[in-house]
Amino acid sequence: MSFKKTVTNFITNAKGFKFLPLIVYILLGAIMFSSMYSNVKPEKLNLELLEISEQTIRSPYTIEDKASTEKKQKDAENEVEDVYTLNTDYAANRVDLVTSIFESVTEVNEEIEDDYTKRFQAWEKEPEEERGEAPKKETLEGKLKLLNSKLPKDITSALSGSVFTALLEVSSDQLSRAKDSTVTAVNNIMNTRIPASDIENAKSKIDQELKYANVDSNVKQAITELAKYAVIQNVFFDTEATEEKKQQARDAVESIRILQGQIIVEEGDLITKEIYRQLQLLGFLNSGNALQPFIGLLLLILLIISAVIYYFQEGIPKSRNRNTYVLIFGIIFSVTLVLMKTISLFQQIDYSEIGYIVPVAMGPLLVRLLINERVAIVSSMIFAVCGSIIFNEGITGTLNFSIGLYYLFSSLAGVLFLSKYNRRGKILQAGLFVSFVNIIINASILLLKNGSYTQLEVGSYLIMAVVSGIIAAVLTIGLLPFFEAGFGILSTMRLIELSNPNHPLLRKILTETPGTYHHSVMVANLSDSACEAIGANGLLARVASYYHDIGKTKRPQFFIENQLNIDNPHDKIAPQLSKNIIISHATDGAEYLRKHKMPKEFIDIAEQHHGTTLLKFFYFKAKENSEHEIAESEYRYPGPKAQTKESAIIGIADSVEAAVRSLPNPTPAKIKSLVTSIISDRLQDGQFNECDITLKELDIVAKSLCETLHGFFHSRIEYPDSTGQKVKEA
Template sequence: MKKTNRIVEKFKEYRFLYVFLYAILAVVIFVALYSNVKPETLDIELFTVSDETIYAPATVEDKVETERKRQEAYDSVEDQYVLKKEITEKQVDLISSIFDTVIEVRKEEAANSDSAKPTVEEQVEKVQEKLTPSINKKIPGETFLPLLETTDDEVVLAKDAVVTVVNNVMSKEIPIVQLTEAKKQVEEELQYTSMRTEIMDSAIFLARFAITPNYVFDLTATEEQRQLAIDGVKEAQIKQGQILVEENELINREIYRKLGLVGLLDDQQSMKPFLGLGIFVLLIISGVVYFFEKKDSPISKKNNFLLLYCLIFAITILLMKIISLFQKIDYTHIGYIVPVAMGVMLVKLLLNERLAIWTSMIFAVCGSVIFNEGVTGSFNFSVGIYYLFGCLAAVLFLGEHNLRSKILQAGLFVAGVNILALTAIMLIRNGGYSNVEISSYFIMACVSGLVSSVLTIGFMPFFETGFGILSTMKLIELSNPNHPLLRKILTETPGTYHHSVMVANLSESACEAIGANGLLARVAAYYHDIGKTKRPRYFIENQMNIENPHNKLSAQLSKNIIIAHVTDGVEMLRKHKMPKEFIDIAEQHHGTTLLKYFYHQAKQSNDSIYEDEFRYPGPKPQTKEIAIISIADSVEAAVRSMANPSPEKIEKLVRSIISDRLQDHQLDECDITLKELDIIAKSFCESLKGIFHSRIEYPELTKKQKVK
């Protein structure tokens, strides 16, 4: 058995072990959640009838549908047209210039002599020469004959009439499809003017020629409107929980396409959920690594605590996974019965409260994934919230009560919080629940809390013994005066008991001042001198009204008796299976200090005596708590022996003892600093001043007062 324990202890010191444990923890989480994040696939063929109603497991974008809607929006935008006023102005100028050309030719003809007067046909040719070929192609020469043969007043009248009518008609929108109507309109309006028929015909022809579409297609505006229509189309989505196909419905191409889009077909295997799970596991492990690695603890202690944490975590996750199997038989809400608070209670009691809070959040998220059967999506947020409140309730309750008897009360408290959390969830959902459903929910909530406390009580002794964990609860139990060893000290060595209590008070306040474990120092100090119970009368604090037996013994023999109380105490503590920390404190609290009184006594009779013969065997203090108890042990004994202790004398004595320990190299093997030693000295002085404070000296009563 001892050989096995040595192998286990040696294994805990391996540096690679904590890396291996982190990897194991990551694998446990990944494997536990793998089946719950694995996408569900269906064996479905095109143009077959569905056996069940199929819902979308997640929200995804339907790009094909989105593109179709955008195309519809694009096509629905009509062509945009704009009224071009410059076209109207251009056509008015054009018709004016035509008339001006006619008038100009007429003036030239009037300026010529009668002998050289050109014919009308020649005048038409001159008009056409002054006009552009494109206009000449569209306006025949006959149109100008009536204008050239008439008087100047009629030409001006015709010009004004045509320009006015063209300007009026083209001031309105004239799309190409209404061009004929516009030309007809100018013809109708010219009919009301007082022009001769021949002039009227030419005027109508020129007016109809001038009318052209001024309401034209605007490409830029059209494209802007189409882009606005496209931007206004929201992306088409297949919503989570949306029905993709009803039971007994034919699976057509569109339905088949949507099934493939959400990843429900066998021929599609997405790696996204597994990648997401890997990142999720990495986040969890990062939090755990941060907690364990930020503490400057020995490798063996770190490995021991990490191994314990991994075991508690694995047990809790395994319970979740086993209970989740009942979801397959329509117990979709079975997750409410999981005693998940057990895990965080064990972590809080055996390891650390902050780690327990972080673990509460981890269990909440893991539980929401494991119990996602019957809900759309990968997370069952109701279970996650339920677990979070229950776990935090357990941590907060135990934060104030560290007695083992309070664990069952913590379970009842968790059950009450579970019921409140479930009530809130049901009310927020605003669903219709039958009395049977409500009763079953509340029963599961109560069972979860109570079973958590029962399992915690059951696992605690195994973990404390197997991992050598000295929990706060264990320390409080060991501080009970009814403990057999404490009763032995109290009844057999009352002086030593009082001394141990004083050392405990000094040690606890000093430890808390520098951030060490004050409770460990207090309780361990009660037991540090248990070895004195073997020979109680050989220690000065127990010599009441008796002669000092050392007066009849040699210095060598007295030294052996005094030193023996250390080994005797270690034996007694091991026999009663006390924590290793207590054994270390009993063994190291004297370090290798010198028994000065008996050394000088022996030196007087024999000069060949060496100091090493009168030193404790050690080892020297290895931790801050042991160093503080060691100094407090000497300080308490020295101050108690002072005749009239004053604050100045006490401080001088305390600092002298600490300086002596430093010069004797008794504190070389623990990681205590000079700054911390100064804080310890101040703490000791404050505590001792409160104990050995000055009192009022009452005057003696006179005889008369005594008689009275």
């Protein structure tokens, strides 16, 4: 058995295998995991403190260096000076204290004087013979005793007795001047900042303040001592303010981060204690979290597979064999990913930007041509994500966003360009368009990086961008026929090949049934225009029309278009037999196409183009010739009814072409009436109940058929021949 036949049999069996999608999805996940495994696997490095590094190590991700940040915050905190607050109330309090002492001295003097006056007045009032010794004024000791009773003990103990003695002995005038001088001096000094370390210096300033006091020397000494006593510390350490200032300093420190791609240690450098700490922080020395990258990769793959499953469930109609398209997608995806991984291995030659040459657009282009546009767009996104991991520039666990962006736009450019074009020549144009978009993306990436590049580097980027797009187109053109032949996919390229008049089946129709061939060509023109008018697949309708009546090659003489210069054989046989022969051309044609491995769409159209319509001519003929009732169902085509718009339109075009050809003098009015009648009959007969064609679309189809038929059966001008008789010229 040949390899080709083995592959064909495998694909044929796989199409009906129930669990094929599950197997394909599992294999896709395994391929993705194996291709990106090495790019997320944590490096196992033999690193020892105070040894020489055998390689350059970069940070695989961005992370905050909390220890360095904490150290920097501590340094900033230590630089903050303690906050000392001036207590302005202390100045007033100490002035009040001095004032109170002077008032106490004045009060003692007044009390002593009042007491002496009272005693003296009482003595004078006594009779002279009874008077004793005249009262004496209170002694200094008595005054001191009274003053001590009026002042707090801490004041009397802190000040020497000479201070109070001098104040008690001085005149009221001097006492007043002494008070003013002392209060002024204390107020002036206490309103300055006096920390604990500066008290003695502040007290020494009292001498200067009282130097010119207008009092006796002994009084000056007394008030100097009193003023110095009054001067105390008025600046104190503020705990809350200091802590607040330190916190502000900590908050002002920006966190220190080790950036992704940052060199931790270069090859040949000593692994210092600080470098060793950073390596430990980044996990190079800890194997405890080695599973985390793989779990992350599995979650990403699970998300990707889920998206693919969803789009295949929603984007592929049930009428199409989903197994076929799942298998096609799996092969395309695997080939693209393996190609991507293979090229990524060349990063080992110190040229990390080799990823820009990968013809990643090939995958989405093939998906677009063989499956549909939605799945192709999803594929573009998936390839962009996978590429950003595979080409992560040797830094495990990171993403190369530049290459991911490049792959995304490159793939989408090809898919969107082919959204309106399906011809083989357009694939190469799509590749050139991809190259153009690649150049734009590469230029934008280089400019965004704001780096300095040599002319050689810029040139290499541009060359890779162009080569990527062109190779993608070439590979797409080269691989497309293998998928079409292997899976029986009816792509545009395949349809164009099947429309070649040299195809064996078309040559068979042409040589054996030339009338049917001409009829099929006319139906192809009609159905192509009508399908394009409503947005259906006009090319499919055209090529399928060439083959839709191939069943007539089995008994060509029984069909009127092939009865040239012969009698109609139906005139000599029973209506029942005629009916069987006519109806069998649909089933014979489907069987013939199936035997020659023709596309399923052609087989379906061959079976469905007559639906379950009634053979009216032979039905009524049978009723005339029969004495008993004839069931209408016996003279209907077996069907099935049209399942697609293309099949419905080909059926209408087939009836219309045959009917118009039988008109003796087809005019636009007659053609319009005939087309409308045929569509109306099929509609009332329920022939469109199983396809999604709408009444509005049927109206558009009718107009399109009329316009095309007017071109076929246009009016002709009559010219006289050489004998004088008129002939018509087309």
